[in-house]
Amino acid sequence: MTNETWGHVRGELLKRLGKNNFVTWIEPLRFAELRDGVARFTVPTNFFGNWVERNFSDQIRQQLISAGASVDRLEFTVEAARPAVQANAAATAPEGQPASAAAAAAETPRAARPAHPAADDSELRSAPLDSRFTFDTFVVGKPNELAHAAARRVAEGGPVSFNPLFLYGGVGLGKTHLMHAIAHELQSRRPELRVLYLSAEQFMYRFIQALREKQIMDFKEMFRSVDVLMVDDVQFIAGKDSTQEEFFHTFNALVDQNKQIVISADRAPGEIKDLEERIKSRLQCGLIVDLHPTDYELRLGILQNKAEFYHNQYKGLTLAPGVLEFLAHRITTNVRVLEGALTRLFAFASLVGREITLDLAQDCLADILRASDRKITIEEIQRKVAEHYNIRLSDMIGPKRARNFARPRQIAMYLAKKLTPRSLPEIGRRFGGRDHTTIMHGVRKIEELMSTDSQLAEDLQLLRRLLEA
Numbered sequence: 236m237t238n239e240t241w242g243h244v245r246g247e248l249l250k251r252l253g254k255n256n257f258v259t260w261i262e263p264l265r266f267a268e269l270r271d272g273v274a275r276f277t278v279p280t281n282f283f284g285n286w287v288e289r290n291f292s293d294q295i296r297q298q299l300i301s302a303g304a305s306v307d308r309l310e311f312t313v314e315a316a317r318p319a320v321q322a323n324a325a326a327t328a329p330e331g332q333p334a335s336a337a338a339a340a341a342e343t344p345r346a347a348r349p350a351h352p353a354a355d356d357s358e359l360r361s362a363p364l365d366s367r368f369t370f371d372t373f374v375v376g377k378p379n380e381l382a383h384a385a386a387r388r389v390a391e392g393g394p395v396s397f398n399p400l401f402l403y404g405g406v407g408l409g410k411t412h413l414m415h416a417i418a419h420e421l422q423s424r425r426p427e428l429r430v431l432y433l434s435a436e437q438f439m440y441r442f443i444q445a446l447r448e449k450q451i452m453d454f455k456e457m458f459r460s461v462d463v464l465m466v467d468d469v470q471f472i473a474g475k476d477s478t479q480e481e482f483f484h485t486f487n488a489l490v491d492q493n494k495q496i497v498i499s500a501d502r503a504p505g506e507i508k509d510l511e512e513r514i515k516s517r518l519q520c521g522l523i524v525d526l527h528p529t530d531y532e533l534r535l536g537i538l539q540n541k542a543e544f545y546h547n548q549y550k551g552l553t554l555a556p557g558v559l560e561f562l563a564h565r566i567t568t569n570v571r572v573l574e575g576a577l578t579r580l581f582a583f584a585s586l587v588g589r590e591i592t593l594d595l596a597q598d599c600l601a602d603i604l605r606a607s608d609r610k611i612t613i614e615e616i617q618r619k620v621a622e623h624y625n626i627r628l629s630d631m632i633g634p635k636r637a638r639n640f641a642r643p644r645q646i647a648m649y650l651a652k653k654l655t656p657r658s659l660p661e662i663g664r665r666f667g668g669r670d671h672t673t674i675m676h677g678v679r680k681i682e683e684l685m686s687t688d689s690q691l692a693e694d695l696q697l698l699r700r701l702l703e704a
């Protein structure tokens with residue numbers, strides 16, 4: 236493989252990984268040689284090499300192969316320290332020569348560093364940021380508006396008003412997206428700030444590495460020298476005593492220096508099992524914001540955004556009306572699944588050259604739709620309907636025949652039939668042991684009324700939506 240090939244591959248990697256990842260992780264790599272199926276690169280530090288190997292080696296290898304190189308694996312070695320004179324001389328040699336490339340590797344990270352004397356910046360590199368996770372691409376709705384507003388405030392990089400900002404919520408609701416968005420924004424607004432984003436797992440990994448390499452003082456100094464520390468998925472360190480201890484000291488040191496900390500987790504600090512009490516209490520000192528499960532409107536907004544993006548990517552593909560609404564209704568689990576469904580749908584439609592219709596969506600996404608079908612229970616239906624009509628649950632199930640109890644009861648019977656797989660006798664048993672014919676009568680009555688009573692039809696629609704959300 237020539238350096239020209241590597242140049243071409245770098246171009247492809249820039250497109251695929253985004254500018255941030257490219258500048259941080261690919262640019263400093265220097266191609267040394269390709270021999271016996273092993274592509275060797277020099278890297279500035281061990282940590283850097285390990286990181287690239289774990290996170291990008293598959294993509295690098297794939298691109299090398301696509302460019303015609305026969306590569307089985309990659310190897311990253313730290314280049315040997317060399318006298319300054321030699322490095323300077325090599326840096327002026329023609330670009331692309333492996334020997335000079337190694338020297339340039341020594342130069343590149345230094346050139347990119349801000350002037351901070353405290354720690355070695357090559358170790359301070361953030362985990363890769365996803366270039367798609369910005370505030371521009373984050374769709375705001377009721378369930379996430381507070382989290383979004385708090386993240387925006389931190390991203391302004393002004394005086395620290397709450398410390399830490401603690402974002403929590405279920406799987407795939409946008410915690411990581413918001414954290415990356417903060418980091419992107421801070422990088423462009425306040426490039427002089429030292430922003431460190433990493434997952435709690437990576438924090439532990441670096442801590443263990445520092446212990447192993449007897450560089451714990453460097454580790455402490457490095458973490459205490461940042462201006463903004465962001466730790467994703469902090470629940471990971473629960474039960475890991477030494478890591479928690481170190482995290483606690485880092486946290487305190489930064490708070491004492493009035494440095495901003497942003498933390499995310501899958502639950503509130505008080506609910507993280509096996510997390511030390513003193514850490515829980517520290518985490519509770521700032522602003523705790525919950526990312527609620529998405530509602531229909533937010534899901535639809537996210538889908539519309541994504542569909543617009545795909546329309547540009549897959550020119551000529553048409554999307555029939557109602558498909559996005561259908562997906563927003565049916566896939567309620569999490570945004571990652573929702574996005575995955577749309578990605579698959581566009582890719583499939585473009586392969587078969589068909590319009591994206593409801594039928595196509597149902598065929599192509601059958602597995603996702605099946606898995607996403609929420610199991611609505613009869614008890615849930617009874618509770619929601621009772622709440623909606625402001626009657627007691629006992630009256631909904633009990634024998635009272637007055638219209639203001641009987642009608643909601645029939646509505647609940649109707650919804651139980653439509654939204655659960657339960658048989659009429661089973662439903663009858665859950666409605667105070669009524670006969671299956673009573674249930675059938677109730678269901679028919681509501682079906683009849685739906686076409687003449689618009690208020691009832693509206694109520695039904697609302698209840699359905701609440702139950703399916």
Ligand SMILES: Nc1ncnc2c1ncn2[C@@H]1O[C@H](COP(=O)(O)OP(=O)(O)OP(=O)(O)O)[C@@H](O)[C@H]1O
Pocket residue numbers: 368372373374375379404405406407408409410411412413468501537570571574
């Ligand atoms: N409001 C939103 N607008 C646009 N995209 C979103 C939104 N919420 C989530 N996403 C997208 O959903 C996917 C999952 O989000 P993210 O990785 O941030 O979730 P998470 O809460 O960190 O999940 P996990 O608990 O698995 O770490 C990402 O592709 C993200 O861009």
